[in-house]
Each structure stands twice: as C-alpha cells, then as structure tokens.
Amino acid sequence: MVAKEVALVMPKMSMTMTEGVFVGWRKAAGDPVRQGEVVCEVTTDKVDMEVEATVDGVLTRLVAEPEDVIPVGEPIAYVASEADDLLEGLFDGPPEPEPVPEPVSEPAAVAVESAVEPCSRNGVAAVPAARRRATDLGIDLALVTPTGPWHTIRLSDVEYFGREQGSFTTAKREQSSLAPLSRRRKGARTAIARRMSASAQVPQFVLYRDVDLERAQANRGANGWTAVFTHVLARALREHPELNASWADGEARTHEYVGVALAVDTGRGLLAPVLTDPDRLPLRELAERIGDVVDRARAGRLGLAELSAPATTTVSNLGGLGVGAFQALLTAPQATALALGAIEPKVVPVPGGLGVSLRCTLGLSVDHRVADGADGARLLTTVQRLLDGELV
Incomplete structure (x- = not known):
C-alpha cells in the first residue's frame, strides 16, 4: 500500500472559531503517530485543546511554530499515512491534481475569473492569510508554488516556501519572541470585539x-x-x-x-x-x-x-x-x-x-x-x- 501525505489542519473547536494560536508540538518530524495520540496543542479565545491524530502514520513536515496564528482548516503539519480511509476532521487529503479546464462559454469564463480576482494582486492569486504571512517573511509570492484551487497560493504554501528558503529570519524570530503574550491574546480580543460590536446593535x-x-x-x-x-x-x-x-x-x-x-x-x-x-x-x-x-x-x-x-x-x-x-x-x-x-x-x-x-x-x-x-x-x-x- 502506497503512503500518502495528508495534512493535519487547525481544527475548528467552536462554531465561531475562525483561527487559532499554535502552542507547541508533542511530536517531532519523523516521529510515528497512531490514531488518537496527541501530537500538538492549540488554543483559541476560549480553550486550550490537545490535537489528536486520526490515522496512523509518520509526521513528515511540521508547518506551525509556537505562537503562530493560523486560520481554521490551514495545515499545521503533514503526515505520511497508508490508511485506507482517511477520516474527516483534523486530516484532509492532499490537493487533487488540477483538472484540465474544458472550453467554456464566455459568461462562464467571466464567472471563474471574478471568483479569483478578489485574491489576485500583481498577477498572483493568494488567500489573504497567505499574503499577510508572505509580507511578514519578506517572500515574493511570485516565487511560491500554489496548491490551492485555481492555482491560488495558500498559507501552507508560503510557510513551506519560507522554511525551504530560510526566510524566517533571526530578526523575525526575535520580533516574535518579544511579544508572545500579545499574539496569544489576539484571538481572544478579536472574538470579544466581535461579540461586543454585536451587543452595540441591541x-x-x-x-x-x-x-x-x-x-x-x-x-x-x-x-x-x-x-x-x-x-x-x-x-x-x-x-x-x-x-x-x-x-x-x-x-x-x-x-x-x-x-x-x-x-x-x-x-x-x-x-x-x-x-x-x-x-x-x-x-x-x-x-x-x-x-x-x-x-x-x-x-x-x-x-x-x-x-x-x-x-x-x-x-x-x-x-x-x-x-x-x-x-x-x-x-x-x-x-x-x-x-x-x-x-x-x-x-x-x-x-x-x-x-x-x-x-x-x-x-x-x-x-x-x-x-x-x-x-x-x-x-x-x-x-x-x-x-x-x-x-x-
């Protein structure tokens, strides 16, 4: 059976959660993991949570680092697994190969273009979180290989490129270590602001x-x-x-x-x-x-x-x-x-x-x-x- 690399993603731990803060790893790259075994810890504005593996496999790439703010559904690591049936939830399968687009009528082509255009800048399509992360790391998005739909660059693509190129510089690490508490509280303040803004309408x-x-x-x-x-x-x-x-x-x-x-x-x-x-x-x-x-x-x-x-x-x-x-x-x-x-x-x-x-x-x-x-x-x-x- 051929091992497939699947993504361990930031889980959605409540109905209102949109992002989480990565706390730390319990495992290292190359370690075997078993279904139900705790591999890392994340936190939101509400609760700290241990993230468990849902398949057996081997951790191949660790994307997240402590204090990273990661949107729900974005990868925090990759696991090589030979499981027949990857359970839904924390693990998502690797991106499917992009289908060759069939000829479409002009209205349909316009619709596809408009769907990508809001994320596109300077000819490069990227999700907002990926664009912000690339700015933080000083990465030229034109050099990053996209894996998302319509060749859109995802946050995981930027993180992987940054680690391959060593773009997460010492200066950036020092900057991150200066204010870990403020970053950890970011999710909490955002959620409170959202609730209180709604309260102001009552x-x-x-x-x-x-x-x-x-x-x-x-x-x-x-x-x-x-x-x-x-x-x-x-x-x-x-x-x-x-x-x-x-x-x-x-x-x-x-x-x-x-x-x-x-x-x-x-x-x-x-x-x-x-x-x-x-x-x-x-x-x-x-x-x-x-x-x-x-x-x-x-x-x-x-x-x-x-x-x-x-x-x-x-x-x-x-x-x-x-x-x-x-x-x-x-x-x-x-x-x-x-x-x-x-x-x-x-x-x-x-x-x-x-x-x-x-x-x-x-x-x-x-x-x-x-x-x-x-x-x-x-x-x-x-x-x-x-x-x-x-x-x-």
Whole structure:
C-alpha cells in the first residue's frame, strides 16, 4: 500500500472559531503517530485543546511554530499515512491534481475569473492569510508554488516556501519572541470585539438596585457570593420567564432551561463558561462547581461543552476588584445580564435615624425588544425576596 501525505489542519473547536494560536508540538518530524495520540496543542479565545491524530502514520513536515496564528482548516503539519480511509476532521487529503479546464462559454469564463480576482494582486492569486504571512517573511509570492484551487497560493504554501528558503529570519524570530503574550491574546480580543460590536446593535437599558444582604450573609455559610447570585438569578428567571428569553428572527422566544454564562477574567481575556440550570443544584455543590470552572478557565482547560452550551443570561462580578457598580453589556441573543458590584457595609436609613447594612449594587441590563423597565424591576424585586429567604 502506497503512503500518502495528508495534512493535519487547525481544527475548528467552536462554531465561531475562525483561527487559532499554535502552542507547541508533542511530536517531532519523523516521529510515528497512531490514531488518537496527541501530537500538538492549540488554543483559541476560549480553550486550550490537545490535537489528536486520526490515522496512523509518520509526521513528515511540521508547518506551525509556537505562537503562530493560523486560520481554521490551514495545515499545521503533514503526515505520511497508508490508511485506507482517511477520516474527516483534523486530516484532509492532499490537493487533487488540477483538472484540465474544458472550453467554456464566455459568461462562464467571466464567472471563474471574478471568483479569483478578489485574491489576485500583481498577477498572483493568494488567500489573504497567505499574503499577510508572505509580507511578514519578506517572500515574493511570485516565487511560491500554489496548491490551492485555481492555482491560488495558500498559507501552507508560503510557510513551506519560507522554511525551504530560510526566510524566517533571526530578526523575525526575535520580533516574535518579544511579544508572545500579545499574539496569544489576539484571538481572544478579536472574538470579544466581535461579540461586543454585536451587543452595540441591541437596544438595551440598565437598572440599578441596592440589595440588602444581611439575611443572605447569615444563610450562605461558606459559599461564595458569585454562587449565591448565580443560584438566585436562575430561580428568579424561572418566575419571570418573559426575561429568560432571546430575541431571534424578529421575536422574543422563551426558554425552558436557564443557562447562566459566568464571566471569568483570565490571562488571555474574558471567558464565559455556561452553567445549565444552576438553581437545580444545592448551593454548596454549585459553589464547588463554580470554583472548579473558574480554576480551569484561568488554566485554559475548559471543555468545549462548557463554552458552547446555550446561555440565556450572564453574571459578571467585579465587586472583588473594588468596583461599586457597573453595566454589563448584553451578549446577543441573551435578554439579560446581571452585574455585581462590591459587597460592603453601607449607611442606610433605619427607623429613628441611620444604621449600617451589608449591601450590593446590582446592575441589570435588559434587551428592550424583549421586555420593559417594569419587567426588569420586578425581576430585581424577586432577587431581593430570594436573598431574604432560605438559600438551598
């Protein structure tokens, strides 16, 4: 059986992923690999992921280097394999030989030409990622052998040419080593920018309310406040299903489940793992789960299911950083987001004068297409009532 060289590509690890950052190799060129064996590690704005081989073979060419930003579907390595059936997924077969074009009518020829023209410059057709990489490496694209459709130069073609010609100079390597963290965070910032740009298109308002936490403080035990508010918000949304909703296709749609996205500050940016129906868990169990999720988020070890589960609301807590009150922008298509300010004693009026009470300022953001201010106010009233009750 003849070995064929197949490509190990940057995998698509979420529906919104368009590129990933290569972290490092677990194997070297010339090493044998077996199906299911980890060969390298990549990361996105959401999660670090080990990439496994899906066929047996030998690594022949390593294209990616640490901190390279690589579009989904572009090769990171090549494997020589004798497998009969190459599974779909991480490995794609080598480019098929270009068919000899048959004579076509003039309209068809124009259509083909227009499809290539947007990527063509100075007579050379190349995908945008390949053109950017060639500029970085100082490579003349006219010297690169194309392997893509219509003789288009792909990113892998530039990478291969650069390594063959030694174009990745010492200066470029030094430049890459100066700011590895900023490159690693690039995917995260791009994804956050995309989400927040979409949020700016949502007509939203925010309601602020100080809530009394004296009874909740006595009832919460050793459980953290983030767990308390996550639990209480989920219960409150069940009592106000009109706010446990999403705006989609021109109408509000309510949900039978409650998915709470928990905003977590990490070294590479904001992550939002989702807790499904957190009010169905005992408070102690929920607190333990939140602690585990936060630790794994900061270590880059969240599972895809935790990041891709549907969310109906978001909880963001900046109180621990000394922020008294703030507005959390909505993440479309969620209809609500709850911002938690600092929990601290505040002077409050009491019968006969002034007193001190443990308080927190909540900011509730609401999609105005889904609900009105009075709806949000009633939700916050329910939150206070639940805080005053038994926390289970």
